[in-house]
Amino acid sequence: MKFGxxxxxxxxxxxxxxxxxxxxxxxxxxxxxxKDASVPSDVECVVLPxxxxxxxxxxxxxxxxxxxxxxxxxxFANQGRPVIGICNGFQVLCEAHLLPGVLMRNRSLKxxxxxxxxxxxxxxxxxxxxxADVLKIPIAHGEGNYFxxxxxxxxxxxxxxxxFRYCDARGRVTPEANPNGSVDxxxxxxxxxxxxxxxxxxxxxxxxxxxxxxxGLMILRSIAESGLxxxxxxxx
Amino acid sequence: MTIDETRVTSPLVEEHGLTEQxxxxxxxxxxxxxxxxxxxxxxxxxxxxxxxxxxxxxxxTLPTKGPQVVQGPGENAGVVSIxxxxxxxxxxxxxNHPSAVEPYAGxxxxxxxxxxxxFTMGARPIAMLDSLRFGDPRSAxxxxxxxxxxxxxxxxxxxxxxxxxxxxxxxxxxxxxxxxVNAMCVGLIETKNLTLAQANRPGLLVVYYGNTTGRDxxxxxxxxxxxxxxxxxxxxxxxxxxxPFMGKKILEATLDLIQAGMVVGLQDxxxxxxTCSSCEMAGRGGTGVxxxxxxxxxxxxxxxxYELLLSxxxxxxxxxxxxxxxxxxxxxxxxxxLEAHVLGRTxxxxxxRVSRGGREWVNIPAAKISDESPVYQREARPPAYVNAxxxxxxxxxxxxxxxxxxxLRVLALPTVASKRWVYEQYDHMVQTNTLVRPxxxxxxxxxxxxxxxxxxxxxxxxxxxYLDPYEGAKMAVAEAALNVAVSGAxxxxxxxxxxxxxxxxxxxxxQFSNAVRGMGEACRVLxxxxxxxxxxxxxxxxxxxxxxxxxxxxxxxxxxxxRPMRTGWEAAGDAVLxxxxxxxxxxxxxxxxxxxxxxxxxxxxxxxxxxxxxxDGILQxxxxxxxxxxxxxxxxxxxxxxxxxxxxxxxxxxxxxASLLDAARPDIQLFSxxxxxxxxxxxxxxxxxxEAIFRGAEVRLVRIGTVGVAGLRIRDVGQWNAEELRxxxxxxxx
Numbered sequence: 001m002k003f004g005x006x007x008x009x010x011x012x013x014x015x016x017x018x019x020x021x022x023x024x025x026x027x028x029x030x031x032x033x034x035k036d037a038s039v040p041s042d043v044e045c046v047v048l049p050x051x052x053x054x055x056x057x058x059x060x061x062x063x064x065x066x067x068x069x070x071x072x073x074x075x076f077a078n079q080g081r082p083v084i085g086i087c088n089g090f091q092v093l094c095e096a097h098l099l100p101g102v103l104m105r106n107r108s109l110k111x112x113x114x115x116x117x118x119x120x121x122x123x124x125x126x127x128x129x130x131x132a133d134v135l136k137i138p139i140a141h142g143e144g145n146y147f148x149x150x151x152x153x154x155x156x157x158x159x160x161x162x163x164f165r166y167c168d169a170r171g172r173v174t175p176e177a178n179p180n181g182s183v184d185x186x187x188x189x190x191x192x193x194x195x196x197x198x199x200x201x202x203x204x205x206x207x208x209x210x211x212x213x214x215x216g217l218m219i220l221r222s223i224a225e226s227g228l229x230x231x232x233x234x235x236x
Numbered sequence: 237m238t239i240d241e242t243r244v245t246s247p248l249v250e251e252h253g254l255t256e257q258x259x260x261x262x263x264x265x266x267x268x269x270x271x272x273x274x275x276x277x278x279x280x281x282x283x284x285x286x287x288x289x290x291x292x293x294x295x296x297t298l299p300t301k302g303p304q305v306v307q308g309p310g311e312n313a314g315v316v317s318i319x320x321x322x323x324x325x326x327x328x329x330x331x332n333h334p335s336a337v338e339p340y341a342g343x344x345x346x347x348x349x350x351x352x353x354x355f356t357m358g359a360r361p362i363a364m365l366d367s368l369r370f371g372d373p374r375s376a377x378x379x380x381x382x383x384x385x386x387x388x389x390x391x392x393x394x395x396x397x398x399x400x401x402x403x404x405x406x407x408x409x410x411x412x413x414x415x416x417v418n419a420m421c422v423g424l425i426e427t428k429n430l431t432l433a434q435a436n437r438p439g440l441l442v443v444y445y446g447n448t449t450g451r452d453x454x455x456x457x458x459x460x461x462x463x464x465x466x467x468x469x470x471x472x473x474x475x476x477x478x479x480p481f482m483g484k485k486i487l488e489a490t491l492d493l494i495q496a497g498m499v500v501g502l503q504d505x506x507x508x509x510x511t512c513s514s515c516e517m518a519g520r521g522g523t524g525v526x527x528x529x530x531x532x533x534x535x536x537x538x539x540x541x542y543e544l545l546l547s548x549x550x551x552x553x554x555x556x557x558x559x560x561x562x563x564x565x566x567x568x569x570x571x572x573x574l575e576a577h578v579l580g581r582t583x584x585x586x587x588x589r590v591s592r593g594g595r596e597w598v599n600i601p602a603a604k605i606s607d608e609s610p611v612y613q614r615e616a617r618p619p620a621y622v623n624a625x626x627x628x629x630x631x632x633x634x635x636x637x638x639x640x641x642x643x644l645r646v647l648a649l650p651t652v653a654s655k656r657w658v659y660e661q662y663d664h665m666v667q668t669n670t671l672v673r674p675x676x677x678x679x680x681x682x683x684x685x686x687x688x689x690x691x692x693x694x695x696x697x698x699x700x701x702y703l704d705p706y707e708g709a710k711m712a713v714a715e716a717a718l719n720v721a722v723s724g725a726x727x728x729x730x731x732x733x734x735x736x737x738x739x740x741x742x743x744x745x746x747q748f749s750n751a752v753r754g755m756g757e758a759c760r761v762l763x764x765x766x767x768x769x770x771x772x773x774x775x776x777x778x779x780x781x782x783x784x785x786x787x788x789x790x791x792x793x794x795x796x797x798x799r800p801m802r803t804g805w806e807a808a809g810d811a812v813l814x815x816x817x818x819x820x821x822x823x824x825x826x827x828x829x830x831x832x833x834x835x836x837x838x839x840x841x842x843x844x845x846x847x848x849x850x851x852d853g854i855l856q857x858x859x860x861x862x863x864x865x866x867x868x869x870x871x872x873x874x875x876x877x878x879x880x881x882x883x884x885x886x887x888x889x890x891x892x893x894a895s896l897l898d899a900a901r902p903d904i905q906l907f908s909x910x911x912x913x914x915x916x917x918x919x920x921x922x923x924x925x926x927e928a929i930f931r932g933a934e935v936r937l938v939r940i941g942t943v944g945v946a947g948l949r950i951r952d953v954g955q956w957n958a959e960e961l962r963x964x965x966x967x968x969x970x
Contacts, residue, residue, distance in 0.1 A: 009481070009484070009485055009572060009573065010481050010484055012395075012397025012484070012666055015667070016666065016667060016668045052395045052480070055479070055480065055484075056395075056481075110387070110390075111387075111390050111661045111662070111663070112661070113659075113660055113662060113664055114660050140665060140666065205665050205666075210682065211670075211671070
């Protein structure tokens, strides 16, 4: 599958995503520049990487939303094609209203970088079409405290839009395992159509054996394989 | 009359930190009275911070050469070859004074400044380290300074996407009110892309890009060359404010410019801003420079010539670019929303000339300002405390009643305990090359596309350096070398940051000269030349100077057959080994001293020849694949090293069952910080070969225990479960 990795000024996980997709995942990946007005027609999945787009000035993700490329990404998403936002990318997706809710400062008011455990709450293509139930993936953010109002939360639950929750090593979702105060321990959601994923943890940071953890590769592979299935179904 | 036309008088000269004699020298160089802006230029160029006038003669005694050294001291950073056409660019620098008055901005701009030093040479920054010292953690001021410094480092480094992977945090009353904030940056470069801060021929364009110039940070360099007093708080305006987003943009744009071959020379505007950058570039290249300040983009109204020259506004770059390439350079900068401002040209007359409003304000011989800067050999005298310290004997210290409790107490001391509460605030994984994360002896960063990795560590024990600056400085180098060696790396080279009090005081200068002598000797024996660094004097508070703290930033190289090693136990049944001598002293230990500022000696002695053999033995063993884990014995002593190895095992699921085999009192064996020792683990089958290796190296190797169930047991002393070790070790100071 051909992935397009968005580069905003201030993106800093763009190269990491490219490396993970290109190397261990064995897929094609190109960079998409924020000033471009369209997504190339051969790109099948857009990745919004982590970082501090436009310095995260004003509010995280708030300025990135107005970049020319993001308008094209919204259109791309509205066509039902897969978009994944990681960390700052998740924040941008919320600001762009492709996903509901908002990411606030961590409860501790401090940046947190560490491995966390995720309970997979939704197993479905394109992002989480695998059997594993509990993943270990690192987080690195100052503003990952997911908030949504009770009505919104109910809709997320009713529509099966919650993808990942923080949990302990045994998969139990507990308040102690929630590092930043997120509502309902949420750290990954999809839109109603299920083709746009936002997640705070960084799958690209744990996609190869050399780094001691390959759990992130499952997500990248799931996307790539869903692409194969889709192109196969287009052909048939 | 404008402020620039102010007549230079002797009170004004004094206010600028220049002595009468220096002023006479200045006039002799110019052949006339200086203008007010010229006085400003000289005052910063001849400040300790820029000229090293009190340290130069001693710094020249440090070894700086070796086959691996591509670029030694004198440029923005040192450069060391790692083979395959690749090199590591690295440097450490202090930002102590700014951090004392404005901890967040002071630390953040310290990070920004050292990052620029690295990418200015064409290297992509791949790691940051921070060596931090604070006062007594019980004081409210320490809590405030620590919190501000740590978040300042985090916010800048995290935003630019460079992992902060290692460092130290130590607490002692001596640093009260005068914290040490030393930031180190490490970059990777293809040697052919190395760019120097030189303008090597006339007629090139002098191009400014990055942030606009404001009034922030005027006199930062001179401010850093004075003692901190109550009046200092009023100098908050001398502290700059960082903009990491701009830092990230100029990083990317600069690397693009260099990649495209657009620039001949490059310098960031750090200390002393435009003055220092333009003057040094022209001076080093042996050319001259002519600039028009009307072209400088300004963010404040009505700035004087004087202010424009001395502003230390952050994230500003000065490039020297051939005229035919300027349009392409503009396009590259515009991609990052940056604008190129052509300020002037290089000339052939060796002079730095600055004009504004059609009038020339500065006209001075560029090379002479730096080449003929004053140099002083200060008086050195041993402080009174040194002799008194040597009289301490362990017998005078009562043997403790409860060793079991003491192990937990030492494990929880703020300097010894886990720094997780610090490094989890730093993104230490971005760039996905961190093979060994913070919390181990050294960080290991892989070099993509090769079989190589580098190990990085900063080190210095201020207690030891106070007790004996010569031995302490030797130990800082030796300990850092051992840290990278137990991580699998051969020590290659160092950068240093020498933090001391006021050099005009003979006792301080005595500390300084002994420390430099010790550092030089250690670097020679261990084969790790000094490739650059920084001197920070005047680190004093109302009670006197901080501990002499010559921080070492060590670079080591891991290449096959060597491989990255970790601290934690790997397998139950493995033998636990202690390499190195029996402990003989408790002098300078955390166990005896904690955070008290009058430490008890004597300082342990460093045998450099032994250290070299120990390192060779460990590397031989790692290269032959005989070791499962390795950890040096340092802060807290053997008991703490063993606890750390247990806690660092996978999910803290392994532990050790160990014995004290030497004759000395148990507290000496448990808590001595006797140097040149390492705790190793290996499969029992590997023992004969290991014994042969260490016998060959003439290093004692004793089996002190076995890896087993979680926790720690030390026979005849006590037993601790993993949870209580973890709880003590994870104690936060605030």
